[in-house]
Amino acid sequence: MLVAGDSEVYGIALLTLKVAVVATIISCAVGLPLGYFLATRRFWGRRAALTVVNTALAFPTVVVGLLLYGLLSRRGPLGGLGWLYTWQAIVVGDVLLALPIAAALSAAAIQGVDARIRRTAQTLGAGAWRTAWTVSREARFALAAVITAAFGQVVAEVGAAMIVGGNIRGSTRTLTTAVALYTSQGDFGLALALGLILLIMALLVNIALQVLQGRGEGSAHA
Amino acid sequence: MLELRGIRHRYDGRLVLDLEQFTVPRGAALAVVGHNGAGKSTLLRLLALLETPTEGQVLFSDAVVPPRARASLRRRVTLVEQRPVLFRGTVRENLEYGLKLRGTARTAMNGIIGDVVERLGLAPLLNRRRHELSDGEVQRVAVARALAVRPDVLLLDEPVSSADRAAANALYQALAAERAARPLTVCIASHQLEEAYRWADSIRALAEGRLSPVTPENLFRVDLPAGDGTKHVRVGGIHIAVMTDRTGPAVLAVPPTDIFVSLQPLSASARNVFSGRVTGMSIERRGAGVHVRADMGGVELVAAVTAEAARDLALAPGKTVVFSFKATAVQVF
Numbered sequence: 001m002l003v004a005g006d007s008e009v010y011g012i013a014l015l016t017l018k019v020a021v022v023a024t025i026i027s028c029a030v031g032l033p034l035g036y037f038l039a040t041r042r043f044w045g046r047r048a049a050l051t052v053v054n055t056a057l058a059f060p061t062v063v064v065g066l067l068l069y070g071l072l073s074r075r076g077p078l079g080g081l082g083w084l085y086t087w088q089a090i091v092v093g094d095v096l097l098a099l100p101i102a103a104a105l106s107a108a109a110i111q112g113v114d115a116r117i118r119r120t121a122q123t124l125g126a127g128a129w130r131t132a133w134t135v136s137r138e139a140r141f142a143l144a145a146v147i148t149a150a151f152g153q154v155v156a157e158v159g160a161a162m163i164v165g166g167n168i169r170g171s172t173r174t175l176t177t178a179v180a181l182y183t184s185q186g187d188f189g190l191a192l193a194l195g196l197i198l199l200i201m202a203l204l205v206n207i208a209l210q211v212l213q214g215r216g217e218g219s220a221h222a
Numbered sequence: 223m224l225e226l227r228g229i230r231h232r233y234d235g236r237l238v239l240d241l242e243q244f245t246v247p248r249g250a251a252l253a254v255v256g257h258n259g260a261g262k263s264t265l266l267r268l269l270a271l272l273e274t275p276t277e278g279q280v281l282f283s284d285a286v287v288p289p290r291a292r293a294s295l296r297r298r299v300t301l302v303e304q305r306p307v308l309f310r311g312t313v314r315e316n317l318e319y320g321l322k323l324r325g326t327a328r329t330a331m332n333g334i335i336g337d338v339v340e341r342l343g344l345a346p347l348l349n350r351r352r353h354e355l356s357d358g359e360v361q362r363v364a365v366a367r368a369l370a371v372r373p374d375v376l377l378l379d380e381p382v383s384s385a386d387r388a389a390a391n392a393l394y395q396a397l398a399a400e401r402a403a404r405p406l407t408v409c410i411a412s413h414q415l416e417e418a419y420r421w422a423d424s425i426r427a428l429a430e431g432r433l434s435p436v437t438p439e440n441l442f443r444v445d446l447p448a449g450d451g452t453k454h455v456r457v458g459g460i461h462i463a464v465m466t467d468r469t470g471p472a473v474l475a476v477p478p479t480d481i482f483v484s485l486q487p488l489s490a491s492a493r494n495v496f497s498g499r500v501t502g503m504s505i506e507r508r509g510a511g512v513h514v515r516a517d518m519g520g521v522e523l524v525a526a527v528t529a530e531a532a533r534d535l536a537l538a539p540g541k542t543v544v545f546s547f548k549a550t551a552v553q554v555f
Contacts, residue, residue: 116307119272120364124320124371125297137310 008170013197016175019087020155020201023094027150030095031102032143036132038103039110040118050107056100061093065163068093072164085166090174093160098150105149109142110135144213151205155198175201223248223407224269224299224375229278231264231431239264239275239431246375251401252409253418255438256428262411263304265428266377269409270301297324300373304380304411306364308352313344313363316352320371338366341396343389357384365393369400375407376400382417394421415439429473435553439513439524440476452493452549459519463493463549472554480551481525483514484544485535492546496523500541503532516543 038050070076072084072092083089113135121134136143158176165172167181175198182191224246231239239261246252246269256262267273268280271291280287282295300320308316317338321331339345342362347355355363361384368376376397382390398421400406412418415438418425427438434441442457448469454461455474464474482488487495496518504513512532514525523545527537537543 114307116303116305117309119267119301119303120307120309121319122272122293122296123270123299123301124367125293125300125323127293130323134309 009194009197011170012173012175012178012194013201015087015173016155016198017201019090019094019161019174020151023091023098023154024147024151026091027095027098027102027154028147031099031150032106032136032146033132034099034103035106035108035146036110036136039107040132040135050104053100053104053107057104059097059100061097061157061159062163064096065093065160068096068160068164084164085168085172087165087172089164090161090172093164094154094157097157097160098153101153102146102150105146106143109139109146112142113138141213144209148206148209152202155202155205223250223283224409225281225284226265226268226275227279227281229268229275229280231268231273231278232276233264237431239268241265241278241431241433244426244433246407246409247424248407249401249405250407250409251397251421251423252407253422253425254409254411254428255413255415255418255425256411257413257441260428261431262413262428263379264431266301266379266409266411269375270299270377271296272301297371298373299375299377300368300371301377302361302364302368302379302381304383305357306361308355308360308363308367310352312349312351313355314348316363316367317348317370320367324371334370334372338369338396341369341392341399342366343392358386358389361385362389362393365396369396372404373406375409378408378410380412381410382414390417397421427475429475429555430471432473432555434473434475435555436475436477439478440474440481442474442476442521444472444474446470446472446554458521460496460521462552464552464554465549466554468554475553475555476523476547476551477553478513478524478526480547481523482546483525483527483531483535483537484546485542487544488546490546491548493549494552495544495546497542497544498523500537500539500543502539503537505529512537514543516545518545 038046038053068089071078072081072089073079083092117138118131118135121131126134156176158180161174162177162180165174165177167173167177175194179191179194182194226241226244229239229241230237254262254265268275271280271287274289287295309319314335317335318331321334339348342365344362344366347359347363352360361381365378365381381393385393397408401408425437427434427441429441430443444455444457446455446466446469447453450467452463452465454463462474482492498516498518500514500516501522502515511526511528514527514532514537515522525545
């Protein structure tokens with residue numbers, strides 16, 4: 001099936017990749033700046049905010065799925081969007097789960113950067129954005145690991161995807177929900193094959209990130 | 223140029239700086255001296271507009287600096303920290319950092335960098351990365367990086383702490399050349415008094431976060447006992463008599479010019495008479511005379527005498543001398 005390129009499997013893999021990439025981009029686009037903010041700014045309630053973000057790391061995926069289901073269902077406050085049982089709903093669920101990872105781990109990565117780097121950028125005249133860029137560049141390996149972790153979370157997520165996506169064949173069936181389905185139906189061979197695709201996908205994304213890191217290193221030393 | 227007013231700065235509730243007023247005049251070459259933990263680095267970070275004081279105001283050109291100073295204002299004051307760090311990339315990229323922020327054209331940038339590189343002897347290091355440099359080289363690159371952006375005020379925190387004598391001289395010569403070429407205000411924090419006396423126009427002493435009312439040679443951290451009148455406070459292996467009503471933690475300051483130097487104990491009113499050996503002598507700038515350092519029971523005291531007196535007493539390292547000063551000469555802050 002893997003070698004022959006079954007069209008249904010192909011479609012499931014593509015949807016999984018699309019959902020994972022979009023959710024990773026959104027969660028990192030919001031989470032990384034949020035992490036930087038939490039790591040560098042001193043404000044009232046900062047400690048509480050960090051606690052909330054760290055607690056959210058352990059949020060059960062099915063609970064997120066349930067809450068999101070309530071929001072997106074026809075009578076829910078976001079029912080008008082018509083997103084329930086669509087790939088967008090799965091993306092929203094994945095973003096909610098990956099966002100705390102991106103924020104908490106990037107905050108830890110930025111806190112690990114020597115405070116003198118930030119002060120030096122500022123004293124040489126860098127504004128807020130340039131300072132953030134300079135500090136983030138120092139933490140680039142840790143931040144790349146954050147992106148990898150966020151991708152790992154969304155690509156492997158099954159609970160919320162099942163609840164708000166519905167596991168609809170040809171529409172919202174992802175690799176993880178398909179594996180769950182075929183396992184429950186006793187088709188272990190197919191489930192195993194889909195699991196293998198998932199692993200290969202995660203491996204390829206990790207390799208791509210490592211190649212990008214390597215290029216960054218090369219240009220910095222050029 | 224830069225002024226601190228009514229500053230009380232705290233870290234986690236602990237008071238680290240307590241200054242009624244501290245001024246860095248335009249064009250000055252100012253040295254701030256004090257022991258480790260005296261508050262020098264904190265003072266420089268406030269002056270560099272990198273921190274907002276817990277209480278009080280920072281003024282730049284007579285205008286109050288808002289709590290979060292804008293980058294345009296910060297670009298006029300540049301700080302080189304005690305243990306500076308370089309960014310990722312080569313030394314050249316580090317030197318270009320601040321210039322790129324200012325939109326300096328490539329040709330002008332090359333000219334400025336060539337200039338600072340020559341002054342500080344950095345040419346062989348230009349293509350090296352930070353992990354390929356010694357601490358002293360990093361310090362020189364950091365100073366060059368700060369000089370390259372041509373600030374109005376340059377703040378240097380222990381700039382020669384990792385440098386050998388040649389590198390230290392190169393640094394001071396580069397600063398002198400820069401000050402000769404344009405009106406640059408320099409403020410250096412140092413614990414090396416001799417360095418400070420050699421190049422600074424003005425010296426301020428900092429102890430326990432407060433400015434000393436006298437020159438910084440003989441400053442002692444003490445715990446004053448309760449009671450009025452004359453108190454005898456233990457400092458190392460000696461007891462210093464002081465007239466004060468204050469109690470608790472304080473700093474004693476003995477002005478070097480208030481210390482009499484003799485070869486035998488004097489029959490006089492001085493309550494503080496200590497005998498010891500001369501450990502060193504140095505001729506100071508600006509008419510301060512000769513500084514005579516002597517070990518008095520494990521405590522180094524510095525007395526200022528004229529060159530003529532030093533000659534008459536045949537003062538030299540190893541010679542036994544007596545230092546005398548009145549209890550009322552000891553200042554408490």
